[in-house]
Amino acid sequence: GAGVSQSPRYKVAKRGQDVALRCDPISGHVSLFWYQQALGQGPEFLTYFQNEAQLDKSGLPSDRFFAERPEGSVSTLKIQRTQQEDSAVYLCASSLGQGANSPLHFGNGTRLTVT
Amino acid sequence: DAKTTQPPSMDCAEGRAANLPCNHSTISGNEYVYWYRQIHSQGPQYIIHGLKNNETNEMASLIITEDRKSSTLILPHATLRDTAVYYCIVRLSDGGATNKLIFGTGTLLAVQP
Numbered sequence: 001g002a003g004v005s006q007s008p009r010y011k012v013a014k015r016g017q018d019v020a021l022r023c024d025p026i027s028g029h030v031s032l033f034w035y036q037q038a039l040g041q042g043p044e045f046l047t048y049f050q051n052e053a054q055l056d057k058s059g060l061p062s063d064r065f066f067a068e069r070p071e072g073s074v075s076t077l078k079i080q081r082t083q084q085e086d087s088a089v090y091l092c093a094s095s096l097g098q099g100a101n102s103p104l105h106f107g108n109g110t111r112l113t114v115t
Numbered sequence: 116d117a118k119t120t121q122p123p124s125m126d127c128a129e130g131r132a133a134n135l136p137c138n139h140s141t142i143s144g145n146e147y148v149y150w151y152r153q154i155h156s157q158g159p160q161y162i163i164h165g166l167k168n169n170e171t172n173e174m175a176s177l178i179i180t181e182d183r184k185s186s187t188l189i190l191p192h193a194t195l196r197d198t199a200v201y202y203c204i205v206r207l208s209d210g211g212a213t214n215k216l217i218f219g220t221g222t223l224l225a226v227q228p
Contacts, residue, residue, distance in 0.1 A: 100208030
């Protein structure tokens with residue numbers, strides 16, 4: 001069956017450009033998470049949506065990062081005025097329910113390189 | 116959330132069982148133990164999770180000690196494709212808003228031919 005789909009798979013941006021990363025979760029999944037993974041590190045939590053509501057954005061590193069999920073399905077992570085330290089893999093995950101007994105299923109990520 | 120401790124790396128011979136340990140001595144009664152793995156250039160893949168009882172699925176078995184302070188992930192017949200970083204995570208279940216997964220640095224399992 002279809003898993004979590006992320007696009008683009010790779011993105012190269014010049015410093016100062018804005019980027020938008022898309023996540024298509026598994027159909028019917030209520031919960032959606034964004035993570036950032038630097039080279040050689042484990043994924044780090046950015047933000048969480050339950051349907052269209054953004055319930056936790058405690059992991060967003062600065063106000064240049066913005067995420068939305070307006071219809072409770074597709075989500076977009078936007079980074080404004082990109083900096084070199086934003087270079088990382090951005091992972092999206094979805095889960096059927098909102099409880100801790102509902103596993104997260106991850107996409108393969110978008111690799112962002114800021115030059 | 117409780118922290119986990121895993122060895123940074125392990126080797127396993129192809130065809131043998133791989134036993135990956137995880138310590139979570141500060142785990143609380145309402146925290147699940149989750150295992151994920153990540154193969155190079157892919158997103159983390161869900162393997163298995165449990166609360167108190169041992170669990171088994173088509174991928175692996177999860178053995179949780181009676182005091183819940185440690186667990187072991189068992190891959191019964193490791194293949195070269197099982198070479199990956201394996202993450203053990205404890206996940207809080209409190210009806211809270213997020214129930215997010217917090218990843219550590221994991222164990223790099225290298226399956227040798």
